[in-house]
Amino acid sequence: MIYNLDNVYYSTLQGMRANTSNGKTLDKEAFLRLLIQQLEMQDPLEPMETKDMISQLSQLTSLEQITNLTSAVKDFVEAQTSVNPAQLASLIGKYVVVKNNTVNLSNGESESIIFNLDQDAHVVIQILDENGNVIRTEDLGNVQAGVHAWQWDGRDDSGVSVEDGSYTYNVYKVTSEGMEEIGGIEGGVVEAVQIKNGEGYVLVNGYLYPVNSILEISQEGDV
Known part of the structure; x- marks a missing residue:
């Protein structure tokens, strides 16, 4: 018996899309399910060629690597943008130069x-x-x-x-x-630090400056 797989692929893909981010993405689990569905429905007299199998497995491997890389990059960005109170507190008493306008x-x-x-x-x-x-x-x-x-x-x-x-x-x-x-700059000793809405600030000469505006940090005695 020879199967027409066009409709099978379409219905399977549509069903999986409905379960992934409103049809906008196809993750590695959905890809694997599609591959298994293809193996189950293929014509026994004309099985998938080895090169096609290897090609699809390679695609699955690439998809998994990209997914893992994306997750790693996301975690890295979140770590970099998060405020560490201990690190922020270590700035107190330091002399800093900040961007100012x-x-x-x-x-x-x-x-x-x-x-x-x-x-x-x-x-x-x-x-x-x-x-x-x-x-x-x-x-x-x-x-x-x-x-x-x-x-x-x-x-x-x-x-x-x-x-x-x-x-x-x-x-x-x-x-x-x-x-x-x-631009302009301002220099002074960090008197205190604050966290507002997830953003870190330093208090210098009575004014608050975002941490990302700091251009230089040194010990007060080095100035």
Whole structure:
């Protein structure tokens, strides 16, 4: 007796798909069931050739390896993104340098904006309000490589004093291709650590910074 396997494969595959993630994936167990179904329904007079069997077993092996690799990668990513309280607590008392783009203005005086240049460059600083509008642009001209600080006088481009509050800033170096953002930095001793919504933060100079904003860590005495 010769069997027409087209409908058998289709119905078997449809049934297995219904049991796997709404028909979007076909896992290794479903693949094995399909292979067994094929062996049971094949024509005894024309059995599956050895090369076809080896090919399908190779596909099953590859599928299992990919599945295991995907699971391993997922576990690795979850481990890297999870916050370890013990590791986080070990930062207390350390001196850290963090990325920063916020400057606070109080009584008309602002904190220093600190930035680091890996080479001499033409530097431009922009101050933005809470709506993201640029209210002050300061062209510092050519600046030598190294760490520098610039203090905003609390005025906009028209020379008018702005209200006290928290403002964001961008530091750029001018290149032949345009303006390249290099950002600002802040340094200080980690006073405390916090975990909020699964994310780790360090308290430096009275402000919270995400752990992933840390650029450098050293012992306080090394500074």
